[in-house]
Amino acid sequence: MPPKVKITKEDIVNTAVELVRANGEGAVNARAIAARLNCSTQPVFSNFATMDDLLEEAFTNAYDQYLCFIKNEVESGKYPVYKSFGMAYIRFAKEEKELFRFLFMRDRTGEDIAPSPDFEESVQLIMQANGVTEETARLIHLEMWTCVHGIGTMLATSYLSLEWELIGDMLTDIYQGIRARHLSKENE
DSSP, rough: OOOOOOOHHHHHHHHHHHHHHOOOGGGOOOHHHHHTTTTTHHHHHHSSSSSSHHHHHHHHHHHHHHHHHHHHHHTTTTOOOOHHHHHHHHHHHHHHHHHHHHSSSSSTTSSOOOOOOHHHHHHHHHHHTOOOOOOHHHHHHHHHHHHHHHHHHHHHTOOOOOOOOHHHHHHHHHHHHHHHHHHHHHHO
């Protein structure tokens, strides 16, 4: 009978994510993972052909954690759903700085940058709330998201610190301004 597997693929991915969380993506290597799991590097290379394959799974795991931030923010009922998405993104940036950098502040050259499910859901929310075309909703969300990303980046890099109430007010002001401009363009 083959020996029982002690270190699972999930253990390795979770450890990689914890290394990113603690010290950034550069901290992820087979030796660091093995040291954390108290094993040799063999389980890492048995489960992943390359470190890039492992990082891809770690990315998916980290993105799932980000989606939990969105879910929790929406379920809190503190903000309208669309605003909750932005607040969750910013909260993730502030509370999970290295995971935020790993997911949203990396070179995307050569990647297929298809819109994510949360981007598509945001577009639908804007269309429903404002009665605008999909094209206009996409533009509103793109403009809004660039502002949200900017705030998140400033918090993730400790460039500045803002109170949550001010962040909420800023998002409302930015959204209302962008929305008003596009609604007036559609009514011309």
